[in-house]
Every structure is written in C-alpha cells, then in structure tokens.
Amino acid sequence: MTTAALPRVTVVAAQHRDAVLLVAQQQDAAALGVLCARSDDKEGRAALDRALAEAESRGCRVVHAPRTLTGESGTKEELLRQFLELRPQRLLLPDPDPVRVGYDRSAGVPLHDVPPEQAATALDALAAAREYQHSTGEPVFVDCRRAGADASADAATVVRYPCTTRWLTEGFDGRLSAFLPSAGGVLRWTQDEQGGRAWKGPELLAGPSLMPGLSVLRDQHGFVHLLALRRTPRKDGGEDVAVVKAAQYRAGGPLTPWHSLGSPNPGDRYKSREVGFPAAGFDASGTLFVFARNFGHSLSFRAQGADGRWAPWQHLRGARIADELVTVTTARGGVEVYARARDSTAVVRWHKSGAGGGWTEDRTALSAAPGSLSAGPEPGTLLFRDPHTNEPCVWQPGAVSAVPIGGADGVGPVTGVLGVQAEGWTYSALVRSGPGGSCVVGAHVQGRPDAGVWWNDLGAHSSRMPAMVHDRMGTVTLATVDVRGRLSWTSRLSPNGPFEFGSWHTT
The missing domain is CATH 2.40.128 (Lipocalin)
Known part of the structure; x- marks a missing residue:
C-alpha cells in the first residue's frame, strides 16, 4: 500500500519520550508523524526512534522525522500550521485530564504522577485540531491515552474516553442516524429515507467545545439524546469540565442547544476537571439517570423526571471506581449502573430497591478487562471481556457466574x-x-x-x-x-x- 493510500495519523506529545507509548498505540498500518512541543535529551530521542522503527515493522510509514515546535508563536498556533500541512485524519494525544494520585490539602491542589506539560500539550492539540477541522471540513478522530495506563496494555483498553458503542440508532420517524465524536465536535450521518440506501454526512453539528467522547441513547419515544464533557474557562483562571446534554427530535434536524448538567464537584477549578465521562439510562417512567465518577472516585448521579425537572447531583457512598461506567435497563424497566473498581478489574453494581427506594451497592464476583464493559442486548445483562483470557462474557441477573461466548481474538x-x-x-x-x-x-x-x-x-x-x-x-x-x-x-x-x-x- 502506498503512503498516499494509508490513513494519516499524527502523534502529539510534550517531548520525544512521551510519544513512545502513543506510537506503540498505532497498531495498524498508517502514514505516521510525530510532533513534540519541546525537545528531549539524547535518551528520549533514541527511545522514540526505536518506537518508530517498530511501527515501521508493523507496516507504518514514517512520513517525516519527529518535529519539535519552536515555541515562537504559541503551541496551538504552531500545531495548527503543522496540521494544515500534514492533514491528519487521526490524532493520538496524551491525557488532557490525568487522574490525581494524591491531594495536597494545605495547598488545595491535586497531585499527579505525570508532568503538567503533557495535559497542556493535549489541550493545545485539541484546540488546534478543532480549528483545523472547522476551517477545512475534514474530520479528525482523536484518541487520548489515559495517564498511568499499563505500558503493555492493549491499545483499546487505554483510551481516556470510553468507546462509543451504540452510535447507530433509529429515530422517531424510523430513519437511522449515526453519531461519533471528533476533534471539531459531533459528526452525524443521516439515512435519507426509512430503509433506504442513501445517506447524508458526515455533518459537523454545531455546538460547544466538547472533549472527544460521546454517549448516545434513545428514549421511549424514539428521540436521541447525546451526552458529552465540555470544557469552559473560569474567570479566576483554569477551566471547568461539565457534563452537557443535547437531543435530536427529528432525524437530520438540528440538535437542541447543549444544556449543562454541571459537575458533581462544582466551584473548584481542580476538582471539577476530574469529573468522569457520563453514562445514562431511561427507566420505564421516563426518568433519565446520568451517572459520573466524582473527584473522590465514587459514584454521583443526577436525574431528570418525566416532567423535565432536574434534581441536584447526589453522591453515592461506596467503592472507589475507575472512569468506566455502563448502565443497563432491567426487565422491570429499572436502571442499574456498573463500574470497574479504581485499582482492580473487579466490577461493582448499584441498583435501586424498588420505586422511590435508595441505591444499593453490590460487590459482584465479576472481573472485567479495562475498557470492555457494555450493556447486553437483553434486559439487565452485562457484557465484558475476561481480564485473563480476553474472551467476551455475558452476565445475567441472578446468575452465579458469567458465561463465556468466544471471540477472544x-x-x-x-x-x-x-x-x-x-x-x-x-x-x-x-x-x-x-x-x-x-x-x-x-x-x-x-x-x-x-x-x-x-x-x-x-x-x-x-x-x-x-x-x-x-x-x-x-x-x-x-x-x-x-x-x-x-x-x-x-x-x-x-x-x-x-x-x-x-x-x-x-x-
């Protein structure tokens, strides 16, 4: 395959050594380039050279030597100029919001085990990619590598924002729509007529500056709801990250304005940045439950009743969890939420004890590979991959154990x-x-x-x-x-x- 026929992938990192794991994340053949915000020492440059040589052995073509930005006109501006030249179709970036490893109570700031330049570089790259996509109309898909992810982990398990699984959906009028996150916002494809072969798209939907992740769900009426994370500047410096929501009432029609649901930890420039990616579900009464990991690494939720009124964020005490949630709807129409534990592969479940009852936490006997949790097609079922065999498994309510179903490849x-x-x-x-x-x-x-x-x-x-x-x-x-x-x-x-x-x- 010629270089021109290969997908164009650009890695952006703070310095050369930080690009090594991002290069390793590109397993498929691609036209690969690396941009570094600042230079590195001889050891760091040599490590990146080895990573690029290994990528070439996998079928990648390195289209240019690693480039170091000059810093003369601002990182975002220089990155935009590089993107206009390289025309990337996929970006591999560091974690823009790494999870803290500690907290300095006297200073009121979280502690991280990665340099702050890595997050800053990711945010500059996202801003440049957003401007590039808006100016050229060319889609750019983004994958951010989660800070602290195991270097030997599979690329699919180390992404910062969960994989969008149910991105194809049927609308109120029977036509299908597809939604995916990109650097510039949400991309949408729309079926021209019910059951037809013609589609329009991708169309970049107008909206705020979203992070590169998306949750898609459908209510009982066939209306499509989108949830994402939005970053906004604060008057006192820094930025807040909030959960936002929009809806599509007609296939191909405009979205509603993006409505902010806030954060489980509002008002703090550091704590609000650690809100987890939202997961949501409708129960049989039409109540929408939105869940997210909070700054304390436990679970928070906010609910909107069928009358449209939102209740405030509530915190559920219990297990410390990773930023990996999935909701399931039971046969009785209730909503349950599963999460992977913060420091292990254990799976934790929360469910309500009847209508109007409180939430109960169960420590299940399940163990799931990171990045593999999803709702099963049948009511109340959960799908995940075994952390040891990689084989997909189905767990059904009341079952003693999960059922492996093959597909470990x-x-x-x-x-x-x-x-x-x-x-x-x-x-x-x-x-x-x-x-x-x-x-x-x-x-x-x-x-x-x-x-x-x-x-x-x-x-x-x-x-x-x-x-x-x-x-x-x-x-x-x-x-x-x-x-x-x-x-x-x-x-x-x-x-x-x-x-x-x-x-x-x-x-």
Missing part, C-alpha cells in the same frame, strides 16, 4: 440487539471488533448465551467500534466508519431467514 467491548428472528428462532445478535478492526457479528438463542455463539468476520475495517441497530421493520443494520470519515453499512438480507448480511455500501 478481538478487542474492546461487545454490543448487540435482541429479538432477531431467524428460521423460527429468536436470537440476540452481537457485534464486536475483530483482528485489525474488522466487523465481527454473532448470535445466540435469546436468553441462552450458554448455547453458544457463532461468530462471523464480515471484514469492513473500522477505526471506531462497529455498531448495530434492529429497527421497527425488523431489519438489522451494521455500520463502520474509517479514519477518513466514510460511513459503511450493510443490512441483513432477510428479516426472518438465515443470519446473513449483504454487501457493504460506503457513503
């Missing part, structure tokens, strides 16, 4: 849909990333994951996790997106026949 979470009819049986269908980012689908008899899952690799390499939706017409549609921002989709050939899909179409 892939990475990241697994998601799916229920109620798929096939040759007289009802199945739950699943989708995941396979080797090299391919789209892999599977199915098991609904309610019986122990009966086995038959996985089928459909190809269609995707730079983001593939998505699946089961619409009101009974059609199952799969979608992938490449690093160039091109959406590909395929639909099941028959709503009741074998579980087979047609050819891929690209917008």
